[in-house]
Amino acid sequence: MLLIEDDKIDQLHLRSILLDAYPEIELSIAESISDAKGYLDQNRYDLIMSDYYLNEESLDYRMLNKLNSINTPVIITSGRLEYEFSKTFNKLDHITFIDKLDINNRTLQTVFTKQINGAKRQITLMHDAELLKKKVEILDLFTSGISHDLKNPLNSIIGLVDYLEKELATDEEKVEVLNIIKRSAHDINETLNTLLNYVKLDYTCETDDSITSKKHIQTIYDEVKGQFSKSVVNFNINGNALINAPQVAFDIIFKNLISNSIKYKTPNRPLDITVDIRESYNDGVTIIYSDNGLGFTEENKGDIFLAFKRLNSSKDTKGHGIGMTLVKKSIELCHATIDYESTPGVGTTFYMKFSK
Known part of the structure; x- marks a missing residue:
């Protein structure tokens, strides 16, 4: 234990009380x-007791924060004149103030028990946080290893197919078989990337970003639309608002919604996508995303966010059935909510509410 006290009489008084209550204590x-x-700077202590007023110099914020940052229980003693003022520091963790005139074995035992129990809880939390950090690091190494081990063979297959296509360019039947192999390899690669994104999503979205919603959604649309160059899409955004959310999660939401709209559009009419952004002083930001695509039935409504569940199983439409699961998880990481309604042959509307 460290006792910080400049008055010799108070030193003797406190030393006597401390050693009487705890004879085994090692006191500096x-x-x-x-x-x-x-x-x-040189030692670690299980408990610290300090006078608030030392050598005509009161403990300043820097010293109090230093005492607070070392996660050790601290007791600050003060005279009655400083006591009311010193109570303003009670918001600091691990620190308790007691009046010098009230110090006795009973008060010390009560304060010591409170502080030591608080320190134990803090140590437990720190230990749990450290374990969680290590598990995340192991998960990251595992997913990186899996990604490397699976992607290398896939890239080799794609490379070999490209080579064989050139060698067999005149044999249309064999080239078509090679194209099927290549498309399958690309599909596996896309599914693998999606699964890795799902695994890593929690710890890539630890902080919020300031997102200008209209501009950002337009950028996402332009990127996704480039992958479906043959599709005719009427895309409109109304309104604008600043949203605080992890950009990675925000991107995943709209990449999946837009790509699903294009994949599952009605064949006999142009696709219309409308995004309405509405800002409310009390209710945050509501984004209403709607399309006039295939839609889905009421009986399938509960399945939309299930992993590997595709509501449209057409062989002509590529998909891995995890996109909307990623949307749901991303919505949660944005501290937002999502609801939806859909009518077969009419389209689907999603209602997303983001807090300010």
Whole structure:
């Protein structure tokens, strides 16, 4: 234990009480703030007791924050004149103030028990956080390893197919078989990337970004539309608002919604996609995304966010059945909500609400 006290009489008084209550305690005594900083830099203590007013110098915020940052229980003693002022520091973790005139074995035992239990809880939380961090690191290494081990053979297959296509360019039947192999390899690669994104999503969205919604959604649309160059799409965005959310998660939401709209459009009419952005002072930002695509039935409504569940199983439409699961998880990481309604042959509308 470290006792920080400049008054010799108070030193003797506190030392006597401490050793009487806890005979086995190892006690170090610092007589000034500079002495205390030296002790704290060189040693780790289970408990610290400090006078609030040392050598005509009160503990400043920097010293209090130093005491607070080391996650050790701290008791600040003060006279009655400083007591009311010193209570303003009670918001600091691990720190308790007691009046010098109230110090006795009973008050010390009560305060010690409270502080030590608080420190134990803090240590447990820190330990749990460290374990979680290690598990995330292991998961990252595992997913990176799996990605490497699976992507290398896929890239080799695609490379070999490209070579064989050139060698067999005059044999249309064999070239078509090679194209099927290549498309299958690309599909596996896309599914693998989606699964890896799902696994990594939680720890790539730890902080919020400031997103200008209209401009950002337009950029996402332009990127996705480039993959479906033959599709005719009327895309309109109305309104604008600033949204605080992880950009990675926000991108996943609209990439999947837009690509699904294009994949599952009605064959006999142009696809219309409308995004309405509405900002409310009290309710945050609501984004209404609607299309006039195939839609889905009421009986399938509960399945839309299930992994590997495709509501349209057409062989002509590529998909891995995890896109909307990613949307749901991304919505949660954005601290948002999502609801939807759909009518077969008419289209689907999603209602997303983002907090400010």
